[in-house]
Amino acid sequence: MASKAFRKPLPLQALLIFFLVVWVVMAAFPFLWTVWGSFKVEGDFFSKADWANAIFGTRTRAETGDLFTGQGYYGAWVQEEFWRAALNTLIVCAATVMISLTFGTLGAYALSRSTYRYAFWFLIIALIFRAMPPITLVSGYLPVFFDWNLWGHLPTAIIVLVAINQPFTLWMLHSFFNNIPKDLDESAMVDGCTRFQAFRHVIVPVMWPGVITTALFSFLLAYNDFAITALVLSKENQTMVPKIASFLGTTQTKGNVMFAVAAVVSVTAPLFVMIMFFQRQIVSGLTAGAVKG
Amino acid sequence: MKHKSFFWFVLPSSIAMLLFIFFPILSVLLQSVFTEHEQVIKEVRNCGPFGCQTTTSIDQEATAALREAEPLGRFVGLGVYFDRGHLALSEVSQLWRESAGLGAFFDRLLNLPFYKAIAFTLTYTFVVTPLTIVLGFVIAVAVNSAARAIRGPLIFVSLLPFIITPLVGSLVLFWMLDARGIIGSAMQVLADDPDLSVKASTPLMWTMLMVYGVWHSAPFAFIVYYAGLQTVNQDTLEAAMVDGASRWERIRYVVIPHLLPITTFIALIQLMDNFRVFEPIVSFSAQAHATSLSWAIYNDLSGETRQLSSAAATSFLTIIGVAILLSPVIVRTYRDFTRK
Structure with a gap:
């Protein structure tokens, strides 16, 4: 900001600040509104009488005698057994991230070190796979999964998510490995390591920043997925996101839309914490492919 | 790297992609040209005291046996692609002959499920993508001019709509847009129409789905542009200023060329992601007003009867759509690589 070249005229500065305020409200307000509203009764969150009821909780006070109520959370987590879905999500995400990173680091390392043409074609095919909407593959899975009795189980969803994750993981880790100097592993090999030993003892210790960033995005892909988990998992094994979708179908008619609101807040909370701790890695991951290339 | 060690390193990843991406594409293609066997009809002659009657009934055993023997169903070639649920060739040609003008033709064309889905998908893709880029760029410029101390929190808040699960993010927005929600009631007051409801109006529903789309993906464009702005060459900027370039000229000739590859x-990323628009339609329960190709596949596959071959045909048409959309990019990547 020191240089005069970057000082802006006052009206422009004011316009930018105004715009920034509008954007911050647009980005944050829906979440604040929903978190606040999730502790109210339905009559307040969807208020026919007065929108301000959602803020002051008029009906919540009338119905429960208190300003806040945990009814929505109780209904979702205990009555509708949302905890089961949360547990399934935990299993699916943890397994997907671990397996796809194991496969991905091995593959991406080889792709970044190979000088042959087929490595390039491998990446192009991965890019094409990345471009295809995952839901187009589901009708290819279903008959086989039904025939072999694989449909509905968590491991099936995990391995499908791992495969769908691979193209992205390979591309991202490939660009990270390209930044690790080749001399490192090559000098290890001159000293008598095999390729795998060089990878294991020289590359693995220095690859963690890239791997953690990629892990965050693999996690997001598994956590946010709806298309695959909704169609491949049976009702008992549902993860959180399809479970919320099923709330919309069944409980909304019973007047329990607040269950869904509470569940939505519960799903958002871990993401919130994740951005708080890993903001730097998320930003660097989003820009990895773009700015360097 | 030696061929042999390359092979072993990429093996796990390749097997996963081969089994769960490549083979399923073949399976989708195969299923889309077969359809379920029709039920076997048998004729039974009942002869009673009043003469003989021929009745037809479904032969359950024979049907089951046939389905068992040929699980893929019967071969119909491109039949599924041309039926009413997909390209609807005969319906389209009939409409073409009967409709008075182009407007009437398109109106009725959009009643056919596949054309309805593709119309929304394409509109969404080509409206949301440019708006996302513009909004992302403006946010990036604004954040870049903010004081350094508040940039961290600004980025944190901006990331929220992008990181949030799409189904959940669109639900959060949809509840606010509900006629009894805060934005919904605000719109009713502003439009002075107490019956205004997003659920009841097609243009409003389309608009809101696209508003969600821009809200969801603008942060991505913002982050990438913001990072790009950090790497603009400061010396070039100052040199341009010394040479008398105005603010606009500096942006036009230094900053924009730097941001063009970005x-x-x-x-590219936005085209790919917007073409698969799906979750907001589920969250908004928008199917009466807007459907997308992904939603059509989901609709075929969920529910009691899974219409596999119909879903497979839509899937394959979607894959063709993605291929057309991305062909310029693939060609460019290839040229870039061969030039190196």
Whole structure:
């Protein structure tokens, strides 16, 4: 900001600040509104009488005698057994991230070190796979999964998510490995390591920043997925996101839309914490492919 | 790297992609040209005291046996692609003959499920992508001019709509847009129409789905542009200023050329992601007003009877759509690589 070249005229500065305020409200307000509203009764969150009821909780006070109520959370987590879905999500995400990173680091390392043409074609095919909407593959899975009795189980969803994750993981880790100097592993090999030993003892210790960033995005892909988990998992094994979708179908008619609101807040909370701790890695991951290339 | 060690390193990843991406594509293609066997009809002659009657009934055993023997069903070639649920060739040609003008033709064309889905998908893709890029760019410029101390929190808040689960993010927005929600009631007051409801109006529903789309993906464009702005060459900027370039000229001739490759990257990712628009339609329960190709596949596959071959045909048409959309990019990547 020191240089005069970057000082802006006052009206422009004011316009930018105004715009920034509008954007911050647009980005944050829906979440604040929903978190606040999730502790109210339905009559307040969807208020026919007065929108301000959602803020002051008029009906919540009338119905429960208190300003806040945990009814929505109780209904979702205990009555509708949302905890089961949360547990399934935990299993699916943890397994997907671990397996796809194991496969991905091995593959991406080889792709970044190979000088042959087929490595390039491998990446192009991965890019094409990345471009295809995952839901187009589901009708290819279903008959086989039904025939072999694989449909509905968590491991099936995990391995499908791992495969769908691979193209992205390979591309991202490939660009990270390209930044690790080749001399490192090559000098290890001159000293008598095999390729795998060089990878294991020289590359693995220095690859963690890239791997953690990629892990965050693999996690997001598994956590946010709806298309695959909704169609491949049976009702008992549902993860959180399809479970919320099923709330919309069944409980909304019973007047329990607040269950869904509470569940939505519960799903958002871990993401919130994740951005708080890993903001730097998320930003660097989003820009990895773009700015360097 | 030696061929042999390359092979072993990429093996796990390749097997996963081969089994769960490549083979399923073949399976989708195969299923889309077969359809379920029709039920076997048998004729039974009942002869009673009043003469003989021929009745037809479904032969359950024979049907089951046939389905068992040929699980893929019967071969129909491109039949599924041309039926009413997909390209609807005969319906389209009939409409073409009967409709008075082009407007009437398109009106009725959009009643056919596949054309309805593709119309929304394409509109969504080509409206949301440029708006995302523009909004992302403006946010990036604004954040870049903010004081350094508040940039961290600004980025944190901006990331929220992008990181949030799409189904959940669109639900959060949809509840606010509900006629009894805060934005919904605000719109009713502003439009002075107490019956205004997003659920009841097609243009409003389309608009809101696209508003969600821009809200959801603008942060991505923002982050990428913001990072790009950090790497603009400061010396070039100052040199341009010494040479008497105005603010606009500095942006036009220094900043924009620097950001152009980044824009291509954002556009590519956004085209890919917007073409698969799906979750907001589920959250908004918008199917009466807007459907997308992904939603059509989901609709075929969920529910009691899974219409596999219909879903497979839509899937394959979607894959063709993605291929057309991305062909310029693939060609460019290839040229870039061969030039190196």
